[in-house]
Structure formats: structure tokens, C-alpha cells
Amino acid sequence: MSIHLHNIIKKYGTTPVVDDVSLEIEQGELFVLLGPSGSGKSTILRMIAGLAPLDGGKISLNGRDVTNLPPQKRHTGFVFQNYSLFQHMTVAQNIGFGLDIQKIPRAQRKERIEELLALIEMKDFGGRLPSQLSGGQQQRVAVARALAQKPDVLLLDEPFGALDVKIRGQLRQNLREIQKRLNVTAILVTHDQEEAFELADRIGIIDKGRLLEIGTPDQLYRHPASRFTATFLGNANLFNAHRNGTMIYMGEKHLPAPPNTEFLAGQPVQMMFRPEEVVIAPSSQPLDGDLFGEGIIESIAFAGALERIAIKLDPTGELIQALISPDVTRKLGLRPGDSVKIGVKNFHLLPVE
Amino acid sequence: MKERNLSLGGILLLLAVLIYAGVLLLAPVVALISNTFQDGFDPFWKAITDGEALGTLWLSVRLAVIASMFNAIIGVMVAWVLVRHNFWGKGFLNALVDLPLVISPVIVGYVMIVLFGRLGWLKDFPIKLAFSWEGMLVLTVFVSLPFVIREIQPVLGGMGKEQEEAAYTLGASPWGTFWRIIFPSIRHALTYGIVLTLARSLGEFGAVAVIGGGTQGSTESATIYIYRSLNDRNYAGAYSMALLLGIISVLILIVMNNLRVHKRGG
């Protein structure tokens, strides 16, 4: 076990910002803490690095209890949101800073700096000052600096937050490659679910200081355990329903229950399905899937490869979001105001909160 | 606001400003220079190389240098605490820092007599502060206290605490972090603050006049010397020393301007 958090707590005054969080992370894993801003995810990272003292709980890194150790003794590499490169030092001096502190001999230090510059593909930039670098380059230097001492864990606080959308994708790929190549355990904090999906081995969802659930991106997207996770990880259609036998009832309508649900008969539940699980057909034509209901198309909007369609459900007037290929809408000749049958390919059940 | 070439209105405004600044700032300087040198360079040279005059200048320089060194060290500590720490009453303490600029120096000197004078509240204090060199030093430290603090605060605030934290996670001790990370970043602001402190200390008169000056030689600073010379109608001595202090100030001003360019450059 590379990182182990036991019931850690952090309070500002009496308000808990990190509320009894426990977590185990495997060697070589890239774990993403995902949550809205102010959810306490950065504070958890700072607690692991020793930059914020704990008000309760225990932290161990590689089996070593570091709870009461200062940041200097924790062997973590930290990449700050604004990179925090030392402005008066060159790129090489920044990367070599930790090695210098350890009094590593000059030749060895130089070799290690070269190695890291090669790793981040910035071989010719060793003599530059941070102010002469682009945002993306600064971020890579910050990663190299954090890795220089071969830390037990790499901690990244919103490392892509200040960058253009365009170069984020490239840098994510680089980071992922570096992390896997070095097999270093890493925790990355972000509020961007797309980023989390792209990078994470596993994701932990944080809200209001609590770790709500942990899972692989696929698990959390398809089978979230809470409404918060369901809506935070993308668009979700949610409806109140209850279970009766093998069927899920929504008023008069009913659908067969998905196999992996263990809700008792008569228990109220929430039905959740993603917009891409929705299928539609004109009233006069057969539907490819289980019938969920009927409604009127409210709007059709361009959304890249697919079209985002809002449908007003009869008779309740609730809105359903659907993502449909433009080919389908064109073939069926669908327009706003048309009546359609609505079907659902797959759905998931959530407890009522 | 964008910079433009002069328009007609602009020329009028510029003229008004030049006349105001010229009469207010430049004309007095010219008057001092022409008066000092009206009988040539020799009287000036004789007046400032006079043993007594040199002695007072030496005292002023010593006071200014020691006070600046002290304020530099303490100022960095104060600025760091005021920027990085949060505690109850910090806003109030921060506002207090400016007060030495507006408390009349005469009043500060008077406070020293009330505390440490012959009949003072603390008359048995082991160090003789009233009417002594040490007392003048304390007063000089007081009147020039804000400069270093006020120069460093914005730089520390601007750099944020993350660079310090980054150094900690990379294994640097607090002391090592100060020398390797903080000090290089505040270097220019610190120098600027020290130069301001020097200028202020060297020219201090009101506070030290109240408690110094009694015994010539040991507690007479250059400014007190000027004042006494005027009263003794030793005009050559007074003007020459005034000019010398003025020249030192202008040199300091030039250094300040060069530093400001550096400070802006980072």
C-alpha cells in the first residue's frame, strides 16, 4: 500500500473542510480526487504533503507513519496549481534544487537534471528562466522538479487548471506516460471530470469535505452510488420510481429492473440514465428498445458529433435530455414540436436521498 | 491610461507643473548651492573638513548605518510575519507600522525624556538613553522603521507562499528556504528600503535634537550641527554642511531611481 489515509480530519474553526476521509492507494496507481472547488480536495493533498497539519487521523506513505513529520521529511513531490517555480532560478536550477539540498555531488546532480530534462522533452531549456517559458513548459518543469528526488508519491494540485484547453490534452498524455514509465504513485486533484476520466486509474469523488465514493471512471459514470456523483460526472436524467418485483414502476409506466440492483420491493428509488442511452422514434413508428414514455420535442441543438435534444415528457412536463446522431433525426425527419416515443437502452438505480 | 504626445492643453498643464516644481523644488537647491559657493570652493572645503563638523557627520553616518542594518533585519521579519501569518489584531498592527511617519519627531524625542530622563518613569534603566548616543540610535530606528517593511510586504505578498512550500516539500529547511528562495526575491526591494531608511536616518533632526545636542561632540549629529551653527552665526559651516547632506541625499535619490528600475524588472 503506497498511500494510506486513516480517517483524516481538517477543520477551519469549527467547520470541517476535510471530514473523516479514508483512502488506500496502490503503488504505481494514478488516483484522481475529483470535486467542485471548495470541496476540500486540495486540502487533502496539502495534508499528505505536510503543508497543512491534521486535526485528526493518520497518514502513512509506503508503510511509514508521516502524520507528524514536517514536509521536508515526507518524500513527496508536489506540483502546485500555479507551478510555483523559483522565479530567480533557471530551469536546471529549479529541477536541481532538491538534489542540491541533499548535497548530491555536482556530477551526479547534473546527470539527473539532464535525465529529467529529456523526460519532459525540454533538453535545450535548462538555462532559461521561468519567465521565459510558456505555461505548458512551466508546468512540465514543475513536474520534473517534483520528480527529481524520486519521491514516494507525486501530488498534483490542478496541474492543468491554468492552461489553454488546446494544450491540456497533449500535456495530460505526457503526464500519464511519465507516471506510468516511472511507476510512481500519484494523486491528482481536479474539478474537471473530463480530465479525471482521461487520466485516472481510479477516481474519488469529494463533496463538502467528504469522500463520497471511489471507483474506476467507467464504474462511476455508469453505476454511480449517489445523485451527486451521477450529475457531477456528466448529464443525467433522473426520475423518482419504485420497485415491484422485477419491474421498476414510474406511475403507470414500468420497465424491467436492471440485473445488478438490490433494492427491495416497494422501495422508492431513483432511475438514472445518461442522454446517450435515450432512443426516440416518431409516434407512428416502432421503437428500438423498451418504451419509457411519450413526449414533444422542445429543442434540437448542435453538440459536435451528436445532437442534443430536449424532450418534454407527457403528461408531467419533465424534461428529458437525449444525445442522438444527426443521421437518425434526419432520417426520421424530426423537428421541434413533433411528438415522439421515448425509449431507454440501459438505466441505473440510485437510492432516494 | 495611454501615453500621448503633447496637445495645446497638455503644454499648458506641463508648463504649470514645471513652474510649480521648479519654484518649489529646484529654486531652493539653486539658492543653497550659489550661497555656499559665493566665495568660491575653499570656504566650503574648509567648513566641512573642520574637525568638529566631520565629527558630527561621522556620528550621523554611524547612526544611519546602524539604524538601517537593524531596521533591515527586523523589517524583513516583521514583513514576513505580517504577510504570511494570520492572527487577531493583525490589521491593526499593520496600520500601526505607518505611524512613525506621521508622529512628530519632536514628540518622540519628548517621549524618550519622559521615559528615561532625569525624572523619568524608567530613570533607573541600566542603559542611559536620554541625552546619549544610544538614545539617538533608538529614536533613529523609530523614525525610519516603516520603510523596509513597506517595501518588502508587497513583494512577499506577490510571490505567494507556494514557492516557500515548494522548497519545503523539496527538503529545504525554513532557514535554507529563506536564503535560497525568499531572500533572492526580496533583494531589490530590501535594498530600496534600506536606501530610504538611510536617507531618513541621516536627515533626522527633530527627535535627536530634543535629546541630543546637549554635549557637543558625543551627541551632536550633522543636522544638530547645522542648527547650532545657524544660531552661532557660523553661516559658512551651516550652509556647507547643509549642502553636503543635500548632495548625499541627491546621490541617494539617484541610487533609488536606479533601484526602482531593477525592482520593476523583478
Next chain:
Amino acid sequence: MAQAVAQLDSSASQARSPQIMFWGLRLSVIIYLSVMILMPIFVISVQGLRDGWDVFWTSITRPVAWNAIWLSVWTAGLMAVINIVMGTTTAYVLVRYRFWGKGLLNSLIDLPFAIPTLVTGVMLTLLYGPQTPLGGFLDDELGIKVLYSQTGIILALLFLGYPFVIRSVQPVMIKLDAAQQEAAHTLGASQFTTFRRVILPALLPAMLSGGLLSFARALGEFGSVVIISGNIPMRTQTAAVYVYSQVEGDKMASASGVSLVILFIALSTTLGVDYWYKRNRERSRERA
């Protein structure tokens, strides 16, 4: 790697309990500032009021004392008003226009910060004294006496206070959004209207805070005033000079009352400006 870790351990262990060190540092700073700055305020307050309110009141309402206080207040006030106008104009010219010698003018403005105030006094005496060309002209032709007069005091304070407003207004002016002005122009506002409705309100806080700071600073001015004012009781003796002469004459009791009044005005001005400026900034941030 193992060697590196071992070395890291040894170097880090030298940083023994930094938390305690920081607490100590914080405590020292608080104590230092309190002793250095609150002590004088405390001493003057106690010294001024310890014989009771009546004694204090009598000491400041003696005609000589009262005149000295009033003279300090009105000369400093007048100086602040003039320098708010001239300082803002100077800052405007410096920020707005390109002209030869601008850098020199900009540096010259700091002269009063650098030059000892006593030297200022000497310089003004040499410029305006009755035997000098300018002083003689003013006296003979226009009947204006500068030396040993209230005019001289105001001139000295104007010199001293000139940079305050400029240095407080300049940065605000530089940041002032050009687009805002252009927008006002496109809306049909004349140059003057734009200045009055758009620029002036944005600058006002900086102008006032610079002016009030120069006021507080001028209130206690000693070095330049003691030389140019001639120290004539009831006419040209300012509060600071009054305190000095009382202390010199070993009349401590009468020095305390006037000191307290001057200190009180200077402190309330400075702390008031600080408070008001902060609140103003917060409010404009909320609006943004």
C-alpha cells in the same frame, strides 16, 4: 536512491520544529511593534492626562499653545488642498504626456523624501531671506514677507508634502482603463465631462488619502519650520516648535497637552485613511 533518502533525512532533521520557531518569530514581531509604536502613544496619553482633564484643558487653551495648534492645523490643511490639486495635475502630466525631461521630473519629485527637512529650511531661508534677490523683490515690491512668516511655513510644508499625492495617484492613473475613457468619448462626453464624470471619481480615493497623509505628516513637521518660521509665539510658532521650546525650557507639563492633541489628530487621520481606503477597496472589489 537509498543514499539520497538517508541524506534527505539528515538534512531535514536540522529543521527542528519549525512551528515553534514561527510562533516565536510571530510573538517577537508583535511585541516589538507594540513596544516601539504603542509605547510613545501610551506615554503621551498618560503624560498629557495624568493631572486630570482640567489641567490638560488649561495647558492647551493657553493662548500661546492654542495658537500654535491652530497654526499647525490650518497651514497643514491648506498645504494638503494645494498639493491635492497640484499633485494630481503633476501626476496627470507625468502619466499622460510624452515630453523631454520626463524621467528627470519624475525623479525630482522624490527629492523631498530624500532631503533632510532641516536642509529644506536652510534652502528656503537662502531663497526667500530679505537679503536675497527673490526675497528682497517680494518684500520691497509686493510687500510679501516669507522668512519668519506664515507664508514661509506654508512654503516649507508644500515642499515636504508635494510627493505624497503624486505617488498615491500615479499608479491608479496608470491602471485607469483607457477603454473607459474612450467609451465615454463615444457616448458624446466632452473632454472635461469625461474628466469630471469618469476619471475624477476613480482618482478621488487616492487623491484624498495622499492628501490626508501629507496633512498628518506636515502637522508634526519640525526641521524646516523651526528655521524658516522664526519661532515667534502667537504668530509663527507651530505646535511642534512649541513642544520643542517647552521641553528645552524644562516645562514638561505644557509640552504634554499640545503633544497629545497633535498626536491625536495625526493618528486619527492616518488610521482613518487606512480604514476608509481598505473599505473602499473592498467595496469596489465587491462591485466588480
